[in-house]
Every structure is written in C-alpha cells, then in structure tokens.
Amino acid sequence: MRLFPRRHPHPRRWTEIFTGVEAASVNPPTGVIACPDCGAVQALRSPGGHVIARCFRCRGILERTAGRSLDAAAACALAVFALLFPANILPLMRVSVAGATTRTRIISGVFGFWHQGWPVVALVVGFEVVVIPFLRFGLLVVVLGALRAGFQAPWMGPVFRWSQYLDEWAMPDVFLFGAVIGYARVAPFLPVTIDPGGYCFIAVAILTLMTRAALERRAVWRRIAAPAARTQPDMIGCTACDLAVPGALEGTPCPRCRLRLWRLKPRAYARTIALTLAAVALYPIAYTYPMETSDRISSLHPYSILTGVRKLLHAHLWLFAAIVFTASVLIPFTKLLLLSWFTVSIHMRSTRHIPLKTRLYRAIVGIGRWSHIDVFTVAVFLPLMHLPGFLRVIAGRALPAYLAVVVLTMLATDSFDPRALWFAAQSRHE
Numbered sequence: 001m002r003l004f005p006r007r008h009p010h011p012r013r014w015t016e017i018f019t020g021v022e023a024a025s026v027n028p029p030t031g032v033i034a035c036p037d038c039g040a041v042q043a044l045r046s047p048g049g050h051v052i053a054r055c056f057r058c059r060g061i062l063e064r065t066a067g068r069s070l071d072a073a074a075a076c077a078l079a080v081f082a083l084l085f086p087a088n089i090l091p092l093m094r095v096s097v098a099g100a101t102t103r104t105r106i107i108s109g110v111f112g113f114w115h116q117g118w119p120v121v122a123l124v125v126g127f128e129v130v131v132i133p134f135l136r137f138g139l140l141v142v143v144l145g146a147l148r149a150g151f152q153a154p155w156m157g158p159v160f161r162w163s164q165y166l167d168e169w170a171m172p173d174v175f176l177f178g179a180v181i182g183y184a185r186v187a188p189f190l191p192v193t194i195d196p197g198g199y200c201f202i203a204v205a206i207l208t209l210m211t212r213a214a215l216e217r218r219a220v221w222r223r224i225a226a227p228a229a230r231t232q233p234d235m236i237g238c239t240a241c242d243l244a245v246p247g248a249l250e251g252t253p254c255p256r257c258r259l260r261l262w263r264l265k266p267r268a269y270a271r272t273i274a275l276t277l278a279a280v281a282l283y284p285i286a287y288t289y290p291m292e293t294s295d296r297i298s299s300l301h302p303y304s305i306l307t308g309v310r311k312l313l314h315a316h317l318w319l320f321a322a323i324v325f326t327a328s329v330l331i332p333f334t335k336l337l338l339l340s341w342f343t344v345s346i347h348m349r350s351t352r353h354i355p356l357k358t359r360l361y362r363a364i365v366g367i368g369r370w371s372h373i374d375v376f377t378v379a380v381f382l383p384l385m386h387l388p389g390f391l392r393v394i395a396g397r398a399l400p401a402y403l404a405v406v407v408l409t410m411l412a413t414d415s416f417d418p419r420a421l422w423f424a425a426q427s428r429h430e
C-alpha cells in the first residue's frame, strides 16, 4: 500500500516548490514535516502497519514502521553501551608463534599508529573506534531511557541530535568487517585466536546494526516535541530533526533540537567544493603508495590498496575482494564524481534529473563510512603481527592520505545541502 499517491516527480510548475501540500490518506495525521532532501513541507500521516511513508516530491523515505520499535532500539543501545566496556578492556585476538604470544586490544592499533609516527591517524581511528561509540550509545541510552520513563526536557532535543550525528562516525560495525578481512588474509599462515574481548566486540558490532535497524528517529522526534498540526504558507525545515517552522524563524535555533534553521545551509556549496577538491588532490597518493609493508624475516612486502585486492583474488576470497574493491576504490571515486556533478548542476541551475540526483545523494550519505575497512584492517593487524625478529607490519604513507580522502568525502557529503538542487532549479524558472 502506498501512503502517498505517486505523482510526476517533476512538478509541472516550479512555483509549486516550497508551498506545502497536504497528502490524501485515511491514516491519522502525525504532524507537519519538512523533507530533509528536497525541502517539501507536508503533513505526514501515520504509516501504520508495515508500510513506508514517502515524500510526495522526491520519493525519499520519511518514516517506516516495519521492524521499528523504540523499546527494541533502547534495549539494543543499552546492550551495546554495556558491552563496549569489556570489548575495549579485554584482549581482542592473539597470535602464538614459537612460544611467543602477542595479544591485541582495540586501542593497540591506535598506539601502533602513534609509535610509528602517524599521530593524526591514531587520533582519528581512536575517536572513530573507541571514543565516539561510547558517546553515541551513551547519549542514545539517556534519551531513549528518559522517553521510556515519560520524561520531557529541553535538553533531550540537542542530545538526540548529537547521538544521531555521531552514528555516522561510530564505527564498531565497519571495524568488525576490517578485522574479518584481515583475519582471512593472515589466518592461512599465522595461528590467530579470538579472545573474549573479540567476542564482546562482535556482539557490539551486530547490536550496533540492530540498533540502527530498530530505531525510527521520526517517532523519537515526535515524542521529544510534537510538530505543527497543519501546513502554513512559507515554512522552512530543520536539517537535523525535520521540524517545519514559519520562514520568519530563519537564522534562529530550531525550537526542538536547537540547530540553527536555514532555508539553505549557508556556504554549504563552497564548503562542499573545497572539501571535494582537497580529497581529489590526495587521491593519487592514497592509491599509488603502500598502505602497509610487512617485514617478514628481512624481506619487505609492500601492500597498496590494489595489491591487497589482488592478494584476496589470488587466495580465491572473491567475496572479500569484491567488498574491499567496492568499499575502498568504487565508493570514494563515485562520491567524488557525484559531488562534482551536483555542484556543477547547482552552478548551472540545472532542472534535469533532480529526483535522481537527490536519490543518489541519499545513497552516498549512508555508504561513505564503509570505506574505512582498509584502514581498520591495518589497525587490527599492525599490533598483532608484531613478532620481533620474525614479522612486523609498518604503516605506509598511503594510509594517512587514504584516511584523509575518506574523511574529507564524508565531510563534503555532510556539508552538502541537497535542497540546493531543487532551489537552483526553481530559481531558473522565476
């Protein structure tokens, strides 16, 4: 069942943009919402049952009820937060060769990068894998727990906004994939054993994915503060909580999440171009130099990203080779290409393929973080493969460049405002 009738994705008259349209539905209204992708203000109806509510203009998903439950999300978030302690304190894995045993913890890779002269890489990885997961799940547990207890307070909006923003940067799930791929690469010639911390970490990564699957953020936002019941002429939307407010409030903090409200994010266009160009400049270094060099009994084996993919192919690990190639080569390249297309089309005030561009933007927002897999593979195995006189791994100069490409493309995607595509097209017709 469709909640909103399918309309032609290109409005016939561009003046229809930002006017607000009430969608016809038999379900009860749940309040006015501003689509974060195209800016269309609309009265959202309760999706009810197992259905999805879509934006009438860009067809983006505004809310889904299938498989979503606040209680399940709260339980998963609490379990992640509790398991993060043993996962960080206990040893993750160990290697025993000729009587010598090396154990690693999550933080060991961070220290490894630091000691090998890459403090910025150490800090970024330390934040993404250790600090931010604690913050993300700590804040989420506080908000969901408070809602569950029937509590209402102004701090809940900003706290939930931060927990949602940090979700993209909290990477236990991506780290687990990096560890699995590294494990598949070294297990044939090194006896690697998983320790209790490793099992706790696997549970953390799976529960992280389950929390994301169970949490319906729009339902949480409505419980923090109810939106307006009816649309009005000239409303603008909050980019964090999608609350629709009168246009006169532009420049003031959002009444629900306290983020400053803008019709279009100021300087977003220039910031996206600057971050994209910086990533493009580092791209050649990231893909030509080695990510790591393994030093095995005085013979050096440098691994670039593409060498790593080739080694996985030679070992007949086709699936892992495909995952690494997609995450490390295809995704960053596609993101740079698409962001360049979007910025050029805003500059040209193009009216072509706007719904397609909006859909592609939505797709690259979610997948960018998975490009960290290659960095985390090195972070796991740098301290583990440290057997003096026999084997050691040295981080290569592609590592900081590649990490910078991934982080810069994520920041460029975050700073981009997809509503500008619709706005630029509209301004051409005025």
Ligand SMILES: [Zn+2]
Pocket (backbone or CB within 6 Å): 035, 036, 037, 038, 039, 040, 055, 056, 057, 058, 059, 060
């Ligand atoms: Zn939309």
Ligand SMILES: [Zn+2]
Pocket (backbone or CB within 6 Å): 238, 239, 240, 241, 242, 243, 254, 255, 256, 257, 258, 259
């Ligand atoms: Zn807001």
